[in-house]
Amino acid sequence: NWRLTNYIDQTVEEIREKVGDQKVILGLSGGVDSSVAAVLIHKAIGDQLTCIFVDTGLLRKDEARKVMENYGEHFHLNIKLIDASERFLNRLKGTSDPEEKRKIIGNEFVAVFDEESHKIEGAKFLAQGTIYPDVIESQSVKGPSAVIKSHHNVGGLPEEMDFQLLEPLRELFKDEVRKVGEELGIPHHLVYRHPFPGPGLGIRILGEVSEEKVKILQEADDIFIQELYKNNLYEKVSQAFVVLLPVKSVGVMGDERTYEYTAVVRSANTVDFMTAEFSKLPWDFLEKVSNRIINEVRGINRVAYDISSKPPATIEWE
Ligand code: XMP
Numbered sequence: 635n636w637r638l639t640n641y642i643d644q645t646v647e648e649i650r651e652k653v654g655d656q657k658v659i660l661g662l663s664g665g666v667d668s669s670v671a672a673v674l675i676h677k678a679i680g681d682q683l684t685c686i687f688v689d690t691g692l693l694r695k696d697e698a699r700k701v702m703e704n705y706g707e708h709f710h711l712n713i714k715l716i717d718a719s720e721r722f723l724n725r726l727k728g729t730s731d732p733e734e735k736r737k738i739i740g741n742e743f744v745a746v747f748d749e750e751s752h753k754i755e756g757a758k759f760l761a762q763g764t765i766y767p768d769v770i771e772s773q774s775v776k777g778p779s780a781v782i783k784s785h786h787n788v789g790g791l792p793e794e795m796d797f798q799l800l801e802p803l804r805e806l807f808k809d810e811v812r813k814v815g816e817e818l819g820i821p822h823h824l825v826y827r828h829p830f831p832g833p834g835l836g837i838r839i840l841g842e843v844s845e846e847k848v849k850i851l852q853e854a855d856d857i858f859i860q861e862l863y864k865n866n867l868y869e870k871v872s873q874a875f876v877v878l879l880p881v882k883s884v885g886v887m888g889d890e891r892t893y894e895y896t897a898v899v900r901s902a903n904t905v906d907f908m909t910a911e912f913s914k915l916p917w918d919f920l921e922k923v924s925n926r927i928i929n930e931v932r933g934i935n936r937v938a939y940d941i942s943s944k945p946p947a948t949i950e951w952e
Pocket residue numbers: 736779783784785786787829830831832833873907944947948949950951
């Protein structure tokens with residue numbers, strides 16, 4: 635596609651011109667936007683780019699390992715993996731209010747990123763995967779959802795960080811970012827990943843977060859996502875995940891009575907994420923997912939399917 639290669643070549647030139655021989659830092663999340671931005675900037679300036687990947691301990695199963703494989707090994711990006719799990723989990727101890735949890739996670743993220751970015755000597759630029767809809771959203775008057783749910787990704791960095799911004803995707807829509815990503819050689823399944831919220835599993839474990847609950851949720855969520863891919867359903871839904879409720883119920887396994895957590899399978903279809911309907915996934919598919927989660931994940935003995943639309947429900951549960 636000549637338009638895409640043109641765009642890429644031109645942007646690569648612009649990045650080189652702007653950056654010169656200076657160093658650039660980028661917060662890599664493993665999501666589509668920051669990954670495409672990273673690979674594009676790396677194409678332009680190679681190892682002048684350092685990516686910082688913060689493992690908050692609230693990521694999906696094996697996320698940090700996969701990011702290191704996909705982008706560190708395969709694309710040779712220079713990535714500093716910061717394992718801050720303990721820090722985040724400790725700070726979250728004793729907190730069950732959703733907004734409080736968001737604040738803690740957001741603040742902690744900024745603190746970790748700030749610390750790490752200052753360890754990279756002489757860095758002049760901070761690169762971000764800001765895309766056109768982010769630009770628009772941050773300019774418009776914040777609606778009620780901005781108040782209900784603080785800490786969205788845009789503008790999440792502290793102002794005292796005196797970097798110059800580098801935002802090569804600022805003019806692109808999501809579908810264009812995906813095309814650029816594929817043109818750069820990023821595998822299709824990575825470029826078409828569902829969005830994942832900044833606070834991560836911290837807002838998908840209702841109430842108080844613990845390491846044990848994170849492990850349980852990671853396993854259950856991984857099974858659901860695997861099955862969506864296997865059954866060619868992943869790209870037919872906009873966002874899918876599992877939520878862990880702090881509610882135990884009675885079940886039976888063999889001759890044993892069980893008393894374990896409840897997981898909720900959530901899948902939404904939407905165009906703009908402002909309104910959404912629950913995905914009408916086939917019964918036999920849901921049956922398979924439920925059986926696998928209950929049989930394979932210790933700590934869950936009941937699975938429910940979320941049939942709420944947005945509004946009045948939101949896509950996430952917190
Ligand atoms: P809701 O739950 O408000 O979610 O219907 C709409 C979309 O926004 C995502 N979301 C977030 N993304 N930081 C993010 O980066 C957040 O704090 C956050 N909260 C919700 C959610 O996953 C969905 O795609």
